[in-house]
Amino acid sequence: MRIFLRLARYALYLGLGGALLGFLALGIAYWLISPRLPAVESLKNVNLQVPLKVLSADGKLMATFGETRRIPITMKDVPDRLRYAVLSAEDADFYSHSGIDFGGIARAVWLVTTTGSKHVAGGSTITQQVARQFFLSPEVTYTRKLSEIFLAFRIENALSKDEILELYLNKSFFGNRAYGIAAAAEFYYGKSLDQLTLAECAMLASLPKFPSTGNPISNLPRALLRRAYVLGRMLDLGHIDKARYDAAMAEDDLSFAHEPPIEIEASYLAEMVRQEAITRLGNDALNNGYVIRTTIESTDQAAANQSLRESLLNYDMRHGYRGAEAHVELGSERDPEHLATHIESHDVVSGLMPGIVSASSETEAIAYLKDGQSVALDLTAVEWARPYIDDSRHGPSPKRVSDVLKVGDIIRVVRDDKGTWRLAQLPAVQGAFAALDPEDGAIRSLIGGFNFSRSKFNRATQSSRSAGSSFKPFLYSAAFEHGFTPASVVNDAPLVFPDPSRPNGLWTPSNDDNKFDGPMRLREALVQSKNLISVRLLDAIGVHYAHEYVTRFGFNAQQIPENLSMALGTAAVSPLEMARGYAVLANGGFLVDPYFIAEISDRDGKLIYRADPARVCRECPQRQLEGSGGSVGSDAPSPAGFSAISSAHATPAAVSTDGSPRLAPRVLDARVAYLVTSLMRDVIRRGTGSGAMVLKRNDLAGKTGTTNEYRDAWFSGFNARIAATAWVGFDDFSSLGSREFGAKSALPIWIGFMREALADVPEQPFDMPAGITTARIDRHSGLLASAGDAESMIEYFKTEDVDQLAARPDSQQEELREAYDVF
Known part of the structure; x- marks a missing residue:
């Protein structure tokens, strides 16, 4: 008995000594590690990474940018069923422990001791996970684990339990770039937290353990096992009853990738916003939760998208079918699963659906489409598909469907306006469009190409293409300033100029139709777009004078050749620059800076930036003091912040300090603007732009443009509300094909846009200025x-x-x- 008591006493001493040594070791560890631990008070004002949102002027989502998907929430947004699911999955005693789970730590220590591995399950409370997520690296070391424990105690002392749980729900990774429970609910189920079912709550609660390999999209069987575990824990802990458990277990999981609901397609403009945001707001611009409202009008942008898409497809169809996008040899297996493997790498592009031909005969072909349906294509659906030879030639119309479509062809189809599927192809041609408000330069719509995912080159802002005859209104403005009038007569006759750079030493410009009509008034010359009259006009007023004059419209002097070829539109400009130049004519002679960012708000909704563009503002008292006609001043507008075009050629205008609008400078006599506009109204009424009369409006003015060998097709036009430019061409500067004038290739884009943009806008006549x-x-x-x-x-x-x-x-x-x- 004495031996037993002695052994017990020794064991007690040993235990006390071990405990003392343990506490001593823990104290020493805390003394060594504590100075290096961060201050947890920063968690009270933590800024989580939240993606940048880009909105249209009317608040529709255009794009989101950022490395993470995250929608910050507060605990009042979390329903009880979701709260209990998370606690059941991660930390059932969360509301009762002091930051660490001693039992869990003991189990983890035992597993480390017995297995020799540092990677063991258990031991981390939600508080410890918060400490790791915000302050520590993911490396597995004993020092990191001790730091996690010490930080957990500090966090518990600094924050309430709900604040800690809120941080955990917002910070945790749920797979597929979804950070935070709300982003996960939206991505996997397309729901807000209050819309989630019990089974969906359990599924989301299970994801932080295996976010990449155990989510329902990448591994549904494993995810369902984890969901069952969480539901079982909720039942055992009394959070749900057996009936709710059984119902949740029986519920099918309907998760799939719900991408952010882009409400208006404006990818080229959105990319401009992204680049500008980084420049202006720094490298964290995409993760600080900024919301940028642009100047884009969603209805205008949608109209431009539709019109440009249809016009480029129509161009492509009238030049013939270039053949299948690809071809595969199909064996006897033609079931949907087998067919789908051949088109899985082909994405839907601007409404053009990829498919593979599974059967073909003289009268009909069957195509299995990317969306899982099979459609029949008859001869009517392929009648346009004459074989492409070159941009000016094509073969005969097909007589049999099988002449066009072979089994194994990977093709594109599109629905027409009646909902019927027809054969299509991805256009090789490109186009661009830009529309802005002549009042202040706000960009209302912008498209840089047929499809952003296929080509990110923004032709609306980054291209430099010859303007052709659409540049003539600027030259005519210079002539009217110089003393010519719309009634001035100039001879439309052949011209020859010495030019050592040419093989025969001569430059002999000509009209598009190679015809000459003799003496002609300037009004008729512009209506008929006579090149030779433009050359004579430029020669008469002087190349240097005209070169300096046209920079008033916002063009850089280096873009414009200082020779007689300027009369034929050899200036290299972008569609947005052309729209800006035409806006000067539309607004009566004022130069405005195109801009596309209207407002920026921070993550809390606080407005941190609002554009202050220079405006025409005819009703402003300051403007009325200038007089109704307005003389041309020397000032030009300063960028209104986030400007789309550099104003290096301009000197800054005075900024108002009394709250009144900043005024755009007058760069053109209002009378000259009116005269040139009157000529361009006739271009639409009875000239090369007469196709626009389908709009049945009398307040439109514009000009077509076509360059040598039909490389570029333009149409620029306006009314008092909007100025817009459409361009069509090939990126490699090859020809669009014979007779592909601006009126044929580009004008339809402008018409389609204006039809919608002006649908509810009453006609507004151009005001005749004094003088x-x-x-x-x-x-x-x-x-x-x-x-x-x-x-x-x-x-x-x-x-x-x-x-x-x-x-x-x-x-x-x-x-x-x-x-x-x-x-």
Whole structure:
């Protein structure tokens, strides 16, 4: 008995000594590690990584950017069934322990001792996981584990249990780039937290343990086992009853990848926002929860998307079928699962659905599509598919479906406006479109190509293409400023200029139709887009003068050749720059800076930036002091923040300090703008842009443009509300094909956009500025005529130009007629 008591006493001493040594070791460890531990008070004001959101002007989601999916929540957003599911899965005693689970730690120590592995399950409470997620690395070391324990105690002393659980729910990784329980609910189920079923709550609660390999999308069987475990724990802990348990266990899991619901497609503009956000807000711009509202109008953007897509597809179809996108040899296995493997790498592109031909005959082909359905294509569905030869030639129309589609062809199909599937192909041609508000330069819609995922090159802002005849209105503006009038007559006749750079040493410009119509008024010359008259006009006013003058429209002087070829539109410009130049004519002579970011808010909804663009603002008292006609000033607008085009050519305008709007500078005489606009209205009424009359509006003005060998097709036009430019061409500068003028290739894009953009907008006539008058002229000579002259017509003039014509004696009038005949 004494021996037993002695042994017991020794065991007690040994235990006390061991405990003392343990506490001593723990104290020493704390003394050594504590100075290196971070301050947990920072958790009270933690900023979680939240992706950047890009919205349209009317609040529709255009894009999200960032490494993570995260939607921060507070505990009041978490329903009890989800709370209990998380606690059951991770830490049942969370609300009762002091930060660590001694039993769990003991089990972990035992497993480490018996297995020799540091990677053992158990031992970490939710508080410890929060400590690891925010402050520690994922490395598995004893020092890191001790630091985690010490931090857990500190966190428990600094925060409430709900605050700790909230941090855990917002920070934890749930797989598929989803960080936080709310982002996981949206990604896997497309639901908010309050919409989740009990089974879905259990599934989400199980994910932090194996987020990448155990989520229901990557490994459903394993995920269902984990869900069953969590539901069983909830039953054992009394959080649910047997009936709810059985119902949840029987529920099918319907998870799939729910990407953020992009409400309006504007990928090129969204990428511009992303780049600008990083430049302006720093490297963390994509993860700090900023919300950027752009100037894009969702209805305008949707109209532009649809119109550009249809126009490029129509161009592609009228030039012939280039053949199947790919071809595979199909054996006897043609079941859906087998067919799907051949098209899984082909994505839907701008509504063009990929498919594989599984059967083909003279009258019909069957195609299995990416979305799992099989569709029949008859001869009507492929009748456009004449064999492509080159951009100006194609073969005959098909007589049999099997002539076009072979078994194993991987093709594209698209629904027409009646919902019928038809054969299509990915266009080789490209296009771009830009529309802005002439009042302040706000970009209303912008497209940089047929599809952003296939080509991220933004042709609306980054391309430099010859403008062709769509550049002529700027040259005519210079001529009207120089003394010419819409009634001035210039000879449309052949021209020859010496040019040592050419093989024969001569430059012989010509009209598009290679015809010459003799003396012609400038109004008719622009309506018919006469190249030779533009060359003569430029020669008359002087190349240097015109070169300097056209920079008033926002073009960089280096973009414009300082020679006579400028008259043919050889200036290298982008569609957005062209739209900006036309906006000067649309708003009566003011240069505005295109901009695309209207507001920026932080993660808390606080407004941190609002654009302050220079505006036309005709009603502003400061503007009215300038006078109704307005003289051209030397100032040009400063960038309004987040400008789409550099204003290096401009000097900054004065910034208002009294809260009144910043005014865009006048760069063009209002009368000149009105005269050129009146000519471009006739371009649409009866000239090369007459196709736009399908819109049945009288407040439109514009100009077509086509470059040498049909490499570029343009149309730029406007009314008082919006200025827009459409461009079509190939990236390699190859020809669009014979007769592919701007009116045929680009104008339909502009028409489709304007039809929707102006659908509910009443006609707004262009205001005639002071200093403009009308006079009756002879329609042949352009000189003043009497009211009774049967060959006379009414023309617009600057007042002083009419006075000068009227002051000339008859002898000078006759000399002028003769001069015009040969000029």
